[in-house]
Amino acid sequence: MPAAHRWHLLLPHRARLCRLARLRLTSLQDVEDCVQEAMLRAALHRDLDEDRVGPFLTSVTLRLCADVHRHRERSRRVLHRHSLAGEAAPGPEETVCSAAEGAWMLQQVDRLAGRERDIVLARIEGTSTREAADRLGISVKAAEGAFTRARARLRRWHEAGVAG
Template sequence: MLSSTEVLSSTEGSPAAERWELLLPHRERLYRLARLRLTGHQDVEDCVQEALLRAAAYRDLDEERVGPFLTSITLRLCVDVYRRRERTRKLLHQHSFVPETASGPEEAACAAAEGAWMLQQVQRLEGQEREVILARIEGTSTREAAGRLGISIKAAEGAFTRARARLRRWHGASLTSG
């Protein structure tokens, strides 16, 4: 198996090899730093590898400040992972009916299946109810949906409320009949 130095530079003593010799001693420290902030092993590994790659590719790297530079990159990548995870969690919770308490892969799979079932039920809706709910699923506001459909805001809000109530009834009926 090739090391990261060998992958990026096959000639010893080249600038790329020297750069990696400067960066790689920081790997374990960066791993510990990211592990304190992230829960998933793969997320931690991805952040550390990305930080090392960015530093290796950074043209104006100051050799005296490699440690703080790598720390800064790693912390920012951890924040990016957290923000991406939160954004995904909020979108799933808001648009596909995934409960906030989904903690394991089984619960997440069940919640995703329930969300897919619910999206199928949207196709049973008719007229303005379906159009408004589809617009809301896409992330538009009720006001924007009303403008797009050429109806009043009150009509769009009413259609949205009726559609949600109908979907709740169908969902409840499917749970009691199964």
Template sequence: MLSTDPSPPARRWDLLLPHRDRLYRLARTRLTGHQDAEDCVQEALLRAALYPGLDPERVGPFLTSVTLRLCVDVHRQRERTRRFVYQHSFAPETASGPEEEACAAAEGTWMLQQVQRLGGREREVILARLEGAGTREAAGRLGISVKAAEGAFTRARARLRRWHGASLGGV
């Protein structure tokens, strides 16, 4: 007969709880707030307790991996929030009109034309990023290292900024 009780047995908690302090110290070195570290540890323990395929011999590494991934998730969420707030903090109070939309479209068209002026690798990386690929994915597509793709992307952006600034300087 199968048990319908979703709670893990007490012996599972006896296996997991000795790791709590170590996991907290690990999370605390990676996160700035006490509460974020505590939340990550509690979530890791709960996931481990409810994971049906948990190997008792590998509890420590499993908990470490889950905790580290949860810390990364906290960083990603914080960064998304920061970017959202930054992007919207400079937004005008009123909606943009057709003039602003026309100017933005013209500027976008001009910028795409400038991308064609870029050198081979820089142009390829920028175009891959414009298609929505991340730096790692762009590097994989182009058969280059991630560092090479990051460097090409940084150089391309710097060139485009210089060209854009020069074009505005003549106005």
């Protein structure tokens, strides 16, 4: 089928496809993009059946509209998930509660025994586990183990305190 004949088959469907896409998309640019893409795919389709041009264009346009919608939703979710602007600043009561919880946790650190307490205090000061291990004269693995045990113990105490 010659290219000119193919376009004469496709062009009469353009207005209908635009109405169809406008019902599903909010952006006129997206509508135009979907319709043009559908017509281009039809024009380049090797085995296009002249009797089924309308349904083919309708199907392709609807699928392209769904693709645009899925892409927009995915982008919206990603932006929402990673957006700092979406989170409101904490209120004064949240700030006070966080400070009180922090002070309580610091008191619990004093309950820890020797190496666990030393590692946690070093980490609170901003020291890396490796630096704390060097300062305490122990291996990095021993420091990591002590830190992991201390965190687990603090977590248990915190959960017991909240539950009780």
